[in-house]
Amino acid sequence: MTVEVQAKTPEAAQTVLSPGALEFLRALQREFGTRRRELLARRAARQRAFDAGEDPDFLPETRAVREGDWRVAEAPADLMDRRVEITGPAEPKMIINALNSGAKVFMADFEDALSPTWHNVLAGQRALAAAVRRTLVHEAQGKTYRLGEALATLVVRPRGWHLEERHVHVDGAPISASLFDFGLFLFGNAHELLERGSGPYFYLPKLESHLEARLWNDVFNFAQDYLRIPRGTIRATVLIETLPAAFEMDEILFELKDHAAGLNAGRWDYIFSFIKTFRARPDKLLPDRAQVTMTVPFMHAYTELLIKTCHKRGAHAMGGMAAFIPNRKDPEVTERALEKVREDKRREARAGCDGTWVAHPDLIPVAMAEFDAVLGDAPHQKARGREEVAVRAEDLVNADVPGGAVTEAGVRNNINVALQYLSAWLSGTGAAAIHNLMEDAATAEISRAQLWQWRTHGATLEGGERVSEALYRRLKDEELASLQGAHLETAAELLDHLVLNPEFETFLTLRAYAHLD
CATH class of the missing domain: 1.20.1220.12 (Malate synthase, domain III)
Incomplete structure (x- = not known):
């Protein structure tokens, strides 16, 4: 057996899930499937150590990387200015509206914002392929949605290493969902993107160590060689959204050096990871979710370290998502949301972030204004090194939330x-x-x-x-x-x-x- 599709594939999706694409997916899974499983086992072993009372810490064996003098590759032209990025599921209407939104970048999501039904996953891949070629049109409720002239730069987030795509089997077992999402998009669109002056850009979710970043880097090199495109063509921004990864930011950028585009403060998953890492620790209880803001000590320390690390290495430091959204039917709710987002984005821009995330088009002007006020005409603020920042391991694991309570x-x-x-x-x-x-x-x-x-x-x-x-x-x-x-x-x-x-x-x-x- 080689590669088998275990579900009915709509005729319209067969051009995306072509024989050549399936062969590429088979090659990726055979080359990297075993390493992926080994790294997931390593995650579980580390968690058992945390359950036994060990705290995460900076790795002594990689001190030379943290103290070394090196930088990541220069960002490509269309990823140089990322001051506002809009995110959303890889769905046709969202893709069109986001690319037209006026944001600098659109992150099309196959992970946390997409329910991965077989229909949704294939429809997302089809829509992205059409968007790359500027042919995507969507009709709904009597409206027709089309792409405009000035579009945001497209970045795709595949699912995390922990997930599988059960509808496609390689050698009798489900394929890695990461390799499926990444491979299908890359195979169908890499050459087209390059011909249009862009490239295949990705966000990498849920990484827990530099070894998982090394795996992605090896996947990139293998895929670029397979498709006969130059190494370094792929660019990836890593979401630092797990507590263990916060201790390996330098190492993660180092492993992806020629492919690295930056790090992102994935705040919501990071809070979840803090709880998960310390799940066995009654001394690490967090209060009500609404009280765990970006200004509490452990979240502030993590953001400061991310900005310092990125700027030291010449990478973009991207702020996180403000979950507040406007309600066009309720002006009072909208004004509260806009003020919360304004405050959040002002804090990020002044702290040194090079860009930020929003989830709704109406929030783009608010976020853009705060970053414009700090960046001006500059595409980023990497020259602001934040050398004064000194974050200790104990700062990252401090569960204190002043005034916090469980209610x-x-x-x-x-x-x-x-x-x-x-x-x-x-x-x-x-x-x-x-x-x-x-x-x-x-x-x-x-x-x-x-x-x-x-x-x-x-x-x-x-x-x-x-x-x-x-x-x-x-x-x-x-x-x-x-x-x-x-x-x-x-x-x-x-x-x-x-x-x-x-x-x-x-x-x-x-x-x-x-x-x-």
């Missing part, structure tokens, strides 16, 4: 958000507006992880009651009764397992994926 309202909100998001995800929607915030898999992970953490360690609420299974079940039943939507019963069953299982599930999407078509 019944916080428990209820986590339950409500998790149920609504899982309902949306199971229905095929990976990014959902809930309570005037844009929720994706990362924010839902925080909600369910906090519920598990609080229940497991018996967190005490402000009124003195402890978070227990009985309290969770009572509040869950009350919140569930207030909701309407598809798949809520399945969502509740999944949440019960995620919260009440004695073992912490590494990713909610791994269990939920079995329920998708």
Whole structure:
């Protein structure tokens, strides 16, 4: 056996999933599948050490890299100015609106913002191929959406190393979802992008070590050689969204040196990773999710270190996502959202970030204004080295949140958000507006992880009651009764397992994926 598609492929998608593309995917999986599994096993082993009480720390064996004098490759012209990037699922309407939005970059997401049904994944790849060729048109509700003349630079985020694409098997086993998403886009579009003066650019999610970055770098070299394009053509920005990766930022950039385009402060997954890393530690409980802002000590330290590291190495330091979104039907909600985003982006720009993320087109002018005020006509502020920053290992693992508390309202909100998001995800929607915030898999992970953490360690609420299974079940039943939507019963069953299982599930999407078509 070689490569087999285990699901019906629509005729329109067969040009994307061509025999040549499948052969390329087979080659990638055979070359790198074993290393991927070994690195996932290494993740699990490191987590067992953390569960036993060990704290993450800077690696003594890579000190020479951290102290060395080296820089990453110069950014290509269309990735030089990244002051505002818009993100969203790789769906036709989103792709058109985002590319037309006035943002500098659009990150098309196959990961946290996309529910990976077979239809969604193939439709996303088809739409991106059409967008690269400027032929994408989308019709919905009597409207026709077309690409304009001035478009944002396209960057694609494949799924993380932990995920598989069960609809395609290589040698009898599911292919890595990372290799599938990356390989299919690269095979179909690399040459076209180069002919149009751009290139194949990616965001890399969920990395936990420089060894995982090394694997990506080897994948890039193999793929470029296979497709006969120059090494260094591919450019990748790494999301620093796991606590272990925060201790290896220099090393991650070093491993990807000729392909590196920067690092991004993936704040929501980072909070989730902090909870997951310290899941066995009652001394590391975090308060209500809304209280864990970018100004709390461990989040501030992580951002400062990211900016310093990137600028020292000549890489872009990208700020994170503000989850607040405007509501065009409610001016008061919109004004609050705009002010929150304005404050967040002002802080990032003044701290030294070279760009930032937004999730809604209406937020682009707000974010752009804050970065314009700091950057002016300059494309970035890498010359601002931030050498005065000194972040210690203990700063990155400090769970103190001044004034933080676990409240019944916080428990209820986590339950409500998790149920609504899982309902949306199971229905095929990976990014959902809930309570005037844009929720994706990362924010839902925080909600369910906090519920598990609080229940497991018996967190005490402000009124003195402890978070227990009985309290969770009572509040869950009350919140569930207030909701309407598809798949809520399945969502509740999944949440019960995620919260009440004695073992912490590494990713909610791994269990939920079995329920998708």
